[in-house]
Amino acid sequence: MSEKRYLIPEDYHADPSVHIFEGKIHIYPSHDWDNADSENDNGDQYDMKDYHCFTIDGDPMTGKVTDHGVILSVDDIPWHGRQLWDCDIQERDGKYYLYFPLKDRNDIFRMGVAIADKPTGPFKSLEYPIHGSYSIDYACLKDDADGEYYMYFGGIWGGQLQRYVDNKAVEAPYLPQGKEKAICPRVVKMNKDMISFAEEPKAIKIVDENGEELTADNEHRFFEASWMHKYNGKYYFSYSTGDTHMICYAIGDNPYGPFTYQGVVLTPVAAGWTTHHCIVEWEGKWYLFHHDSVPSGGKSWLRSLKVCELEYDENGKIKTINGAD
Numbered sequence: 001m002s003e004k005r006y007l008i009p010e011d012y013h014a015d016p017s018v019h020i021f022e023g024k025i026h027i028y029p030s031h032d033w034d035n036a037d038s039e040n041d042n043g044d045q046y047d048m049k050d051y052h053c054f055t056i057d058g059d060p061m062t063g064k065v066t067d068h069g070v071i072l073s074v075d076d077i078p079w080h081g082r083q084l085w086d087c088d089i090q091e092r093d094g095k096y097y098l099y100f101p102l103k104d105r106n107d108i109f110r111m112g113v114a115i116a117d118k119p120t121g122p123f124k125s126l127e128y129p130i131h132g133s134y135s136i137d138y139a140c141l142k143d144d145a146d147g148e149y150y151m152y153f154g155g156i157w158g159g160q161l162q163r164y165v166d167n168k169a170v171e172a173p174y175l176p177q178g179k180e181k182a183i184c185p186r187v188v189k190m191n192k193d194m195i196s197f198a199e200e201p202k203a204i205k206i207v208d209e210n211g212e213e214l215t216a217d218n219e220h221r222f223f224e225a226s227w228m229h230k231y232n233g234k235y236y237f238s239y240s241t242g243d244t245h246m247i248c249y250a251i252g253d254n255p256y257g258p259f260t261y262q263g264v265v266l267t268p269v270a271a272g273w274t275t276h277h278c279i280v281e282w283e284g285k286w287y288l289f290h291h292d293s294v295p296s297g298g299k300s301w302l303r304s305l306k307v308c309e310l311e312y313d314e315n316g317k318i319k320t321i322n323g324a325d
């Protein structure tokens with residue numbers, strides 16, 4: 001059983017994106033609030049209105065957590081509709097770029113960008129979302145191999161990914177069934193300006209040990225919550241399986257994949273529908289940040305951030321963590 005720590009017991013935060021900036025752990029979560037009446041499969045209960053930034057002094061399991069307050073509010077985003085979901089952040093040439101999914105006034109998720117001079121903000125939003133962006137759960141890798149930044153994204157049902165084929169919105173959403181190929185997450189390289197795509201987003205293939213793409217009826221297929229980290233030069237793409245409530249991972253040799261399915265990082269949590277995570281190295285040890293709804297008594301829209309250690313075996317395989325602990 002791995003020891004786990006609730007990081008912010010006094011409030012509800014979810015969907016952690018964690019980075020080391022200025023030698024310190026910085027956490028950028030979604031900020032949940034009690035919005036019970038709107039619960040449905042479209043995710044209307046997740047109607048978040050701002051982001052906070054938190055830092056940890058030293059060790060993630062014991063260090064003091066500091067709340068740096070609101071770094072961006074929905075009302076300060078000129079094109080806003082509703083629902084600030086899972087964000088991510090990267091630094092380039094001394095500027096910090098916060099990428100966030102938000103519905104526009106037509107209720108379509110787009111990728112917004114807000115920029116700051118410091119990792120704790122304040123962040124100022126651009127006037128418009130990124131051209132050609134869609135769906136949710138953006139995770140940006142700075143690749144030490146080529147110095148480029150790669151954005152991973154996508155989420156099914158409320159995240160709207162089933163409404164897109166070849167980066168175009170389709171008239172009728174399509175959800176593959178049975179042995180049809182599962183919907184793929186997406187990856188796109190960022191331009192040097194960090195506020196536009198350098199290419200058309202590409203579908204990421206997650207394949208089994210025979211090179212076959214995972215099918216829609218596979219309980220380990222992608223649903224949402226992409227994260228990318230590197231370990232021993234390999235690319236580890238991890239994600240939530242949504243309605244089967246796991247975090248799984250697949251390994252590739254380059255940022256675009258294909259990625260070969262490896263196994264389960266986190267089994268279903270004790271309470272809560274969504275499962276969302278990130279994997280980060282701190283002083284030679286690896287950590288899994290995620291959330292569950294145990295402290296709120298199982299309310300799926302009120303989630304609490306957790307952290308625990310993550311280990312690899314001698315072959316680079318992640319040892320499965322029990323989410324119910």
Ligand code: FUB
Nearest residue numbers: 046085086224225274276
């Ligand atoms: O927090 C809203 C949504 O729930 C996220 O974008 C998903 O990953 C899920 O955690």
